[in-house]
Amino acid sequence: MIGIQGLTKRFGDTVVLDAIDLDIADGERVVVIGPSGTGKSTLLRCLNFLDAPQAGTIRIGDLTVDAAQATRQQILGLRRRTAFVFQNYALFANKTAKQNIMEALVTVQGRPVQEAEARATEILAQTGLADKAESYPAALSGGQQQRVGIGRAMALGADLMLFDEPTSALDPEWVGEVLDLMRQVAEQRQTMLIVTHEMQFAREIADRVVFMDGGRIVEQGPPSQVLDAPQDERLQRFLRRVG
Amino acid sequence: MRALDFSYMLGLVPVLVSYIPLTLFMAGAGMVFALILASALAVERVVKVPVLDGLVVLFISFFRGTPLLVQLFLFYYGLPQVLSFLTQINGVTAAIMGLTLHFSAYMAESIRAAIAGVDRSQWEAAQSIGMTQAQMMRRIILPQAGRIAAPTLVNYFIDMIKGTSLAFTLGVTEMMGAAQKEAAGSFRYFEAFLVIAVLYWIIVEILSQGQKRLEIHLNKAYAR
Numbered sequence: 001m002i003g004i005q006g007l008t009k010r011f012g013d014t015v016v017l018d019a020i021d022l023d024i025a026d027g028e029r030v031v032v033i034g035p036s037g038t039g040k041s042t043l044l045r046c047l048n049f050l051d052a053p054q055a056g057t058i059r060i061g062d063l064t065v066d067a068a069q070a071t072r073q074q075i076l077g078l079r080r081r082t083a084f085v086f087q088n089y090a091l092f093a094n095k096t097a098k099q100n101i102m103e104a105l106v107t108v109q110g111r112p113v114q115e116a117e118a119r120a121t122e123i124l125a126q127t128g129l130a131d132k133a134e135s136y137p138a139a140l141s142g143g144q145q146q147r148v149g150i151g152r153a154m155a156l157g158a159d160l161m162l163f164d165e166p167t168s169a170l171d172p173e174w175v176g177e178v179l180d181l182m183r184q185v186a187e188q189r190q191t192m193l194i195v196t197h198e199m200q201f202a203r204e205i206a207d208r209v210v211f212m213d214g215g216r217i218v219e220q221g222p223p224s225q226v227l228d229a230p231q232d233e234r235l236q237r238f239l240r241r242v243g
Numbered sequence: 244m245r246a247l248d249f250s251y252m253l254g255l256v257p258v259l260v261s262y263i264p265l266t267l268f269m270a271g272a273g274m275v276f277a278l279i280l281a282s283a284l285a286v287e288r289v290v291k292v293p294v295l296d297g298l299v300v301l302f303i304s305f306f307r308g309t310p311l312l313v314q315l316f317l318f319y320y321g322l323p324q325v326l327s328f329l330t331q332i333n334g335v336t337a338a339i340m341g342l343t344l345h346f347s348a349y350m351a352e353s354i355r356a357a358i359a360g361v362d363r364s365q366w367e368a369a370q371s372i373g374m375t376q377a378q379m380m381r382r383i384i385l386p387q388a389g390r391i392a393a394p395t396l397v398n399y400f401i402d403m404i405k406g407t408s409l410a411f412t413l414g415v416t417e418m419m420g421a422a423q424k425e426a427a428g429s430f431r432y433f434e435a436f437l438v439i440a441v442l443y444w445i446i447v448e449i450l451s452q453g454q455k456r457l458e459i460h461l462n463k464a465y466a467r
Contacts, residue, residue, distance in 0.1 A: 080373035084368075089364075090365065090371075093365065093465065104374075108374055127342065
């Protein structure tokens with residue numbers, strides 16, 4: 001169970017997140033849509049303190065953090081309960097595909113190398129990259145890198161997986177394979193919070209679609225409602241624009 | 244003007260070559276300690292621990308701002324007058340200490356710049372999987388910074404090898420000191436110092452070849 005209350009983030013005088021409230025049930029897949037610059041990515045980045053929010057509370061599983069006075073231990077706790085998939089993949093450039101997946105298991109979770117290696121091999125097979133285990137990120141295509149990025153996130157066994165526009169930086173030819181892998185993750189009832197511009201994908205995968213504008217949640221509900229029968233005028237305009 | 248005494252020079256080569264291990268030992272030990280100290284200083288400069296940061300800045304400023312020879316004299320001849328336990332210190336140890344402190348100041352700055360050159364996404368990815376600061380530095384940032392800094396660090400190592408020649412001013416009979424003694428005995432200063440110059444030159448050339456290989460090795464992970 002994920003609970004977000006009054007989450008607020010300002011950059012200088014600009015309010016990027018304006019007291020966001022959002023609960024996510026276990027196994028729920030929530031897709032966040034909205035115009036760019038509206039705080040969608042910041043929402044994700046505030047949940048694991050890549051950006052530090054100024055106010056609000058974040059509850060993930062057994063950990064509740066008051067953003068205004070989060071301790072270093074609490075921030076690590078949030079990060080260890082979440083997994084993050086980056087728009088630009090952000091694979092560790094000095095590590096092979098397999099090592100990228102193993103890294104958190106060994107260094108952060110303290111698991112034996114052999115066990116981590118077995119898990120990484122398993123995940124690489126799942127992502128269709130078994131033959132790329134020893135490749136460094138620089139030698140992989142964008143689509144392959146992002147699949148490793150998702151694999152790295154899968155390995156963590158996190159309470160919540162965060163996807164920050166995972167296909168936006170990809171050449172169109174690689175988008176399909178990354179979305180396919182995300183479908184696989186979704187099938188395992190992994191709790192997911194996804195920022196994306198892929199409306200078809202959102203419709204197909206989301207239990208709930210959240211529309212954000214101006215740092216607030218304007219409208220939310222099942223895809224059939226939000227995407228097909230939008231109430232708010234801003235959402236209607238946004239959907240017309242993205243087609 | 245007189246002709247060069249080649250047979251004298253040839254005879255000198257094996258004598259001076261026998262001191263190369265000491266030269267490499269001083270430079271090697273200095274390099275290892277300097278790398279460790281410089282990495283610590285550089286990480287501090289990036290993280291900026293209150294109070295400590297000021298001391299680190301002062302340290303770097305002093306050791307970059309004064310000549311190596313002056314620092315060596317301060318350690319070897321000066322400090323023992325103030326700190327009596329240092330009277331035990333021998334010339335080789337003092338030279339390694341001096342080289343370490345002197346070059347760590349320079350290397351700290353180039354490692355700091357290299358750390359700043361590691362892409363933002365690498366820091367965020369490390370944070371996102373729940374690494375502590377120390378884990379992030381050790382596993383992700385420093386290895387990548389090391390690659391960026393490698394060419395300049397090898398240059399400092401080359402400088403350090405040449406810097407070991409100053410140990411003879413602390414009474415250490417190393418390669419330079421031996422050449423000086425030989426020359427003083429034979430009055431063939433030009434020959435002796437020419438041999439020593441060529442020996443340093445050859446060592447540095449061999450290292451430069453090693454540098455190329457090192458860079459190819461370090462870039463392996465980044466090749467498309």
